[in-house]
Amino acid sequence: QVQLVESGGGLVQAGDSLRLSCAASGRAFSLYNMGWFRQAPGKEREFVATITWSGTRTTYADSVKGRFIISRDNSKNTVYLQMNSLSPEDTAQYYCSARSKFTTEIMARTSDYDYWGQGTQVTVSS
Numbered sequence: 001q002v003q004l005v006e007s008g009g010g011l012v013q014a015g016d017s018l019r020l021s022c023a024a025s026g027r028a029f030s031l032y033n034m035g036w037f038r039q040a041p042g043k044e045r046e047f048v049a050t051i052t053w054s055g056t057r058t059t060y061a062d063s064v065k066g067r068f069i070i071s072r073d074n075s076k077n078t079v080y081l082q083m084n085s086l087s088p089e090d091t092a093q094y095y096c097s098a099r100s101k102f103t104t105e106i107m108a109r110t111s112d113y114d115y116w117g118q119g120t121q122v123t124v125s126s
Contacts, residue, residue, distance in 0.1 A: 002026045002115040004096045009120030012086055016124070020081040022096030022117060030074040033099040033107050036081045038092035038122075045095065047108045049081060059106045063089070086124045093119040 008020040020036070035050040049060045049070040058070050069082040079096060097113035107113065 002029075002032070002098050002100060004098060004115055004117035006094065006096045006117045006120040009094060009122045011123045011125065014087050014124055014126050016086050017082070017084045018086065018122060020083065020094055020096075020120060020122075022079045022081075024077045024079070024096075024098060026077070028100070029077040029098075031102050033103060033112075034070075034072060034079040035097040035099070035107065035113055036070060036079075037095045037097060037110060038090075039095070039119075040092040043092075045110055047110075048094070050106055050108055051079065052104060052106065053102065057106060059108060083122070086122075088124045088126045091122060091124050093121050095119045 003025040005023045031053050033052050036048040037045050038048050039045040047061050051058045051070045055072050067085045072079040096117040098115040099113045
């Protein structure tokens with residue numbers, strides 16, 4: 001079993017930055033691809049960013065490319081999402097996800113991940 005706990009969400013103004021953290025349990029964290037997804041009210045959960053187990057490859061949704069940065073620290077079992085130049089369109093519940101089946105490929109679908117955190121709310125006011 002893998003437990004994921006997100007933190008770092010909050011209420012900010014447009015143009016501000018936030019850093020989300022996701023702490024994972026389990027000794028195999030360093031072998032997991034990790035992802036961030038978000039879900040706004042009335043909308044489906046959508047891909048934000050993902051990072052491979054080694055941290056050498058990352059992929060972003062077009063809507064956040066150039067503004068968000070995903071990273072990981074395997075020594076701390078933690079993955080991060082640095083969010084810059086936030087806009088009201090970024091308002092959503094943000095979820096951390098883990099894929100326990102080893103892969104070297106980029107995974108960007110919700111169905112690619114088998115563990116999810118409870119989410120952390122990010123609200124951006126205009």
